[in-house]
Amino acid sequence: MSEQAAATTEERIEKLQGLGCARKRVEDARFTQGKGNYVDDIKLPGMVFGDFVRSPYGHARIEGIDKDAALAVPGVLAVLTAEDLKPLNLHYMPTLAGDVQAVLADEKVLFQGQEVAFVIAEDRYAAADGVELVEVEYEALPALTDANRSMDEDAPVLREDIADKTEGAHGARRHPNHIFTWEAGDRAAAEQALASAEVVAEELVVYQRVHPCPLETCGCVASMDKVNGKLTIWGTFQAPHAVRTVASLITNIPEHNIRIVSPDIGGGFGNKVGVYPGYICAAVASIVLGRPVKWIEDRMENLSATAFARDYHMSGKIAATRDGRITGLRCHVLADHGAFDACADPSKFPAGFFNICTGSYDIPSAHVEVDGVYTNKAPGGVAYRCSFRVTEASYFIERMVDVLARKLDMDPAELRRRNLIAKDRFPYTSALGWEYDSGDYHAALDKALAAVDYPALRAGQKAGREAFERGETRTLTGIGVAFFTEIVGAGPVKNCDILGLGMFDSCEIRIHPTGSAIARLGTISQGQGHATTFAQILASEIGIPADRITVEEGDTDTAPYGLGTYGSRSTPVAGAATAMAGRKIRAKAQMIAAYLLEVHEDDLEWDADRFQVKGNPERVKTMAEIAFAAYNQAIPGIEPGLEAVSYYDPPNMTYPFGAYVCVVDVDVDTGVTDVRRFYALDDCGTRINPMIIEGQVHGGLTEALAIAMGQEIAYDETGNVYGGSLLDFFLPTAVETPTWETDFTTTPSPHHPIGAKGVGESPNVGGVSAFSNAVNDAFAHLGLTHAQMPHDHWRVWETAERLGLHG
Amino acid sequence: MIPAAFDYHRPADLAGAVRLLAEHGDEALVVAGGHSLIPMMKLRMAQPGHLVDLRAIESLRGVRVEGGTVTIGAMTTQAEVIASGPLVDACPILREAALQIADPQIRNLGTVGGNAANGDPGNDLPAVMLALDARYTLEGAGGRREVAAREYYEGAFATAREDGEILTAIRFEAPPAGHGCAYEKQKRKVGDYATAAAAVILARSGGTCTHASIALTNLADRPLLAAEAGAALAGTAAGEAEIAAACAAAQAIAEPVSDGRGSAAFRTRLTGVIVRRAIERALATAA
Numbered sequence A: 001m002s003e004q005a006a007a008t009t010e011e012r013i014e015k016l017q018g019l020g021c022a023r024k025r026v027e028d029a030r031f032t033q034g035k036g037n038y039v040d041d042i043k044l045p046g047m048v049f050g051d052f053v054r055s056p057y058g059h060a061r062i063e064g065i066d067k068d069a070a071l072a073v074p075g076v077l078a079v080l081t082a083e084d085l086k087p088l089n090l091h092y093m094p095t096l097a098g099d100v101q102a103v104l105a106d107e108k109v110l111f112q113g114q115e116v117a118f119v120i121a122e123d124r125y126a127a128a129d130g131v132e133l134v135e136v137e138y139e140a141l142p143a144l145t146d147a148n149r150s151m152d153e154d155a156p157v158l159r160e161d162i163a164d165k166t167e168g169a170h171g172a173r174r175h176p177n178h179i180f181t182w183e184a185g186d187r188a189a190a191e192q193a194l195a196s197a198e199v200v201a202e203e204l205v206v207y208q209r210v211h212p213c214p215l216e217t218c219g220c221v222a223s224m225d226k227v228n229g230k231l232t233i234w235g236t237f238q239a240p241h242a243v244r245t246v247a248s249l250i251t252n253i254p255e256h257n258i259r260i261v262s263p264d265i266g267g268g269f270g271n272k273v274g275v276y277p278g279y280i281c282a283a284v285a286s287i288v289l290g291r292p293v294k295w296i297e298d299r300m301e302n303l304s305a306t307a308f309a310r311d312y313h314m315s316g317k318i319a320a321t322r323d324g325r326i327t328g329l330r331c332h333v334l335a336d337h338g339a340f341d342a343c344a345d346p347s348k349f350p351a352g353f354f355n356i357c358t359g360s361y362d363i364p365s366a367h368v369e370v371d372g373v374y375t376n377k378a379p380g381g382v383a384y385r386c387s388f389r390v391t392e393a394s395y396f397i398e399r400m401v402d403v404l405a406r407k408l409d410m411d412p413a414e415l416r417r418r419n420l421i422a423k424d425r426f427p428y429t430s431a432l433g434w435e436y437d438s439g440d441y442h443a444a445l446d447k448a449l450a451a452v453d454y455p456a457l458r459a460g461q462k463a464g465r466e467a468f469e470r471g472e473t474r475t476l477t478g479i480g481v482a483f484f485t486e487i488v489g490a491g492p493v494k495n496c497d498i499l500g501l502g503m504f505d506s507c508e509i510r511i512h513p514t515g516s517a518i519a520r521l522g523t524i525s526q527g528q529g530h531a532t533t534f535a536q537i538l539a540s541e542i543g544i545p546a547d548r549i550t551v552e553e554g555d556t557d558t559a560p561y562g563l564g565t566y567g568s569r570s571t572p573v574a575g576a577a578t579a580m581a582g583r584k585i586r587a588k589a590q591m592i593a594a595y596l597l598e599v600h601e602d603d604l605e606w607d608a609d610r611f612q613v614k615g616n617p618e619r620v621k622t623m624a625e626i627a628f629a630a631y632n633q634a635i636p637g638i639e640p641g642l643e644a645v646s647y648y649d650p651p652n653m654t655y656p657f658g659a660y661v662c663v664v665d666v667d668v669d670t671g672v673t674d675v676r677r678f679y680a681l682d683d684c685g686t687r688i689n690p691m692i693i694e695g696q697v698h699g700g701l702t703e704a705l706a707i708a709m710g711q712e713i714a715y716d717e718t719g720n721v722y723g724g725s726l727l728d729f730f731l732p733t734a735v736e737t738p739t740w741e742t743d744f745t746t747t748p749s750p751h752h753p754i755g756a757k758g759v760g761e762s763p764n765v766g767g768v769s770a771f772s773n774a775v776n777d778a779f780a781h782l783g784l785t786h787a788q789m790p791h792d793h794w795r796v797w798e799t800a801e802r803l804g805l806h807g
Numbered sequence B: 001m002i003p004a005a006f007d008y009h010r011p012a013d014l015a016g017a018v019r020l021l022a023e024h025g026d027e028a029l030v031v032a033g034g035h036s037l038i039p040m041m042k043l044r045m046a047q048p049g050h051l052v053d054l055r056a057i058e059s060l061r062g063v064r065v066e067g068g069t070v071t072i073g074a075m076t077t078q079a080e081v082i083a084s085g086p087l088v089d090a091c092p093i094l095r096e097a098a099l100q101i102a103d104p105q106i107r108n109l110g111t112v113g114g115n116a117a118n119g120d121p122g123n124d125l126p127a128v129m130l131a132l133d134a135r136y137t138l139e140g141a142g143g144r145r146e147v148a149a150r151e152y153y154e155g156a157f158a159t160a161r162e163d164g165e166i167l168t169a170i171r172f173e174a175p176p177a178g179h180g181c182a183y184e185k186q187k188r189k190v191g192d193y194a195t196a197a198a199a200v201i202l203a204r205s206g207g208t209c210t211h212a213s214i215a216l217t218n219l220a221d222r223p224l225l226a227a228e229a230g231a232a233l234a235g236t237a238a239g240e241a242e243i244a245a246a247c248a249a250a251q252a253i254a255e256p257v258s259d260g261r262g263s264a265a266f267r268t269r270l271t272g273v274i275v276r277r278a279i280e281r282a283l284a285t286a287a
């Protein structure tokens, strides 16, 4: 018997570094040494550079474009405008939301920063000089930047290209600036619940326009090989296969002649899901010039022109009994989509999964209605580190529950406890139509409240308020309690698709003769650590150590088709595919082992990394031995090799949840807030790698802090964008980031092969509400029910001012 | 974010720099740490045809404390100020203010001279120089002259410095031993300019505040000396009533703009709060 075989099962499991192991991230060696390979690191022979002329206006007619001065700049090769793209029918491109978007402005510009012309030059400097010299003559038009006014009778018509279309991709349009109306739930029942309620609380909850702001901006290198007709695009793509299909459909280049590669990606957070004019222009320029063309956004372009997030104006009514049983919920959303509807949502869900807005509560009747409208703002509406519109939904319900608690004069944690969906109700079907897979919400809330000693926190807050009254301090403390349920892992092909592409995902595994492996997936990591965690899933499934499994993603010529990484879908969907493909490998391995051990397959049992004959632990074949046999023995009835592929269509979404508590001290004279404590309990089902989970939670909470306390992309009435640079757009550094306390419970998903639910986005979804609830809570005793985000110094000071705290 | 073309010069001595500036007139700009100028060039808000780098000029570096007089060479970096023992002993407010500029990477390159000469109302050191009543030495083709910091700032990026003049050194009398000081700055995040900031330097003898000077950052189109605010404290016991009067006087001269940091009304009202905190801290540190 080999030495290895002598190890106990537990020891061998530990060596695999499979599920549950806090394995170090295999990606980090290259990142920490500056050896990552991002799009802008790609340098090809003969490569040239593209740069955009962008609109200084929010709304204007283009009277003329003069390229001559730009073309005279040494090194400038070409200047593309809409006129050049028209013959190719590429001046507009389809968006993921069923609308079209101008690739280069066609007669009109509709937002500040919109792409007007594309200058291609030998180097970046010449391109920038060329951009400066393209002369565009504009006639300014009145800008529409208040979504509340979009459907006014006298509102300027923004989209002349579709002004007379009365049907949009999601039904009838009532106004030229109207995109869609979408509803869910039972309106009559919800109205009835409100009409007959003992208590109704109402609030307008605005989730301001923000931006995912990945550290690496968007960009690509497009290279047309004129010899074989193959177009390769390296780019910051969160969904490379979808990009390939879309590229094929709009260029008519056969799909096998397009190769999309996502190299290392420096954060996506939803910003890199969509298709941007830069990609199209770079591809066209490469086709025209026969040279590789690189386009890389700068920070201001990224913040002001590529996809924003949120901008949801949510009017809510929540009904309850006097003793705090929620009986009904209504919500109307005015959704500001900007100049083109370029949201990234599954086709049938123009408002994403906003109808998860009953949250974690057992609410018997509910109705939501969402009106999407155009404004003179950048297009987008992506899921910034959340599943589609889930952060908006979660923020809405968590604020409404707090507002209701004020009205009932009840502790917000207690009100939550009374309404959380009970453990024995799962699978639970919500009034808005989702089937929650599993949960133990009360256990999570109780654990969280005990961990922070909630009663002591409230007692401290009370003492502080009394001291404030006596004039001994100018600080007020707020305690924010938030509970959230996410809906992630889109999704079942029967109702989830993007541009007709079902939202399954995939994994293909090849076991090498010497017992190591490569797995390729249809997803693409942008920092999530897939190469680490997917190898762990496989290690547990097939008994090959995670260190001997290469995980590869992002090259459409080699990876199996998949819909990419966003909406916390990688683990729920591609992770499931990985487990299922692993099980196929194991099934074949079992047949091989049976042959080698001369027993019937049913007489074998799996033991961590080997099959053993039942009742005879001496007779084993390790996975490594089996792999070798698969390649060097002729086994009757079994094909050589050991490979498998799985395409996984999830039967349901997964529903991670959590309970967060935030304690914030507010200086009422300066508006400065100090997060004294933040506790986050996450339940993401089976935990694949606790260290990666903790890292994801830290990152997501930091983004939640940023959103709640400062991020905003604002526009003035003439269409100027504010917040378009990191001077103003709040990206916290370590200095602004408090200490995070993380915790967990584990409630596996019953329908996922390994019970995992996804975690990358939970902290953003739950975190924003916790911060906002805390700031609002600081002033609750003074009559404040709701103050809008962001809770920056100025707004917090204004709240204190409105409440008369400045004497 | 790519600057227009320019020629780069790196003279070895001051005379060479002055000559280059004279030669190229308003086509030329000096570059010190580059942390205000280069961002402006990348935005193409500044497009100098010639960039004259002062980095190689040794005579512009270093801090001297002689008797009560402090001289700081213009090319001394903000990080060097923070680390300069004698300077920090003589005048701790400079260290305190410098530590609130941007972040360590920027302070490693950003210079005292660049910060003071620039004329950006957001820069932190000018208010400190006003409070210290510092004098700026300027040298150009026409020779050398001195300008009081209190006379130097005329508006946003408008200063008493003529084209072709280089700020070579900053000189001031160190405040008396045992003085109290504070630089109080409210900002949104690391690397941000002040929402409101105040420099306070005062001295006490017995129960009396014998001297007080107060200056404000980023609350107008230039740094402001709050002379009346200082006068409200000087010669008094600096009790609650006098402090309130000083804060009111400082607030009265604030003319901030509305920007991403908040409305003008908020920033004006914040002025009084920040000045009060600076005064209280300065009083607490005074012997």
Ligand SMILES: Cc1cc2nc3c(=O)[nH]c(=O)nc-3n(C[C@H](O)[C@H](O)[C@H](O)COP(=O)(O)OP(=O)(O)OC[C@H]3O[C@@H](n4cnc5c(N)ncnc54)[C@H](O)[C@@H]3O)c2cc1C
Binding pocket: B029, B030, B031, B032, B033, B034, B035, B036, B037, B038, B039, B054, B074, B075, B100, B101, B102, B103, B106, B109, B110, B111, B112, B113, B114, B115, B117, B118, B122, B123, B124, B125, B165, B166, B167, B168, B191, B192, B193, B194
């Ligand atoms: C992200 C960021 C955050 C920042 N935050 C702050 C902050 O909080 N507070 C703050 O005060 N500053 C801040 N700064 C600015 C920083 O302190 C700069 O370093 C400083 O303002 C300018 O010094 P410099 O040596 O870099 O000058 P440069 O950028 O080289 O020059 C600035 C200007 O002054 C002129 N100039 C420079 N030296 C001389 C000289 N000796 N004689 C004549 N003219 C001269 C130049 O021609 C130019 O017009 C920040 C900068 C950045 C990039």
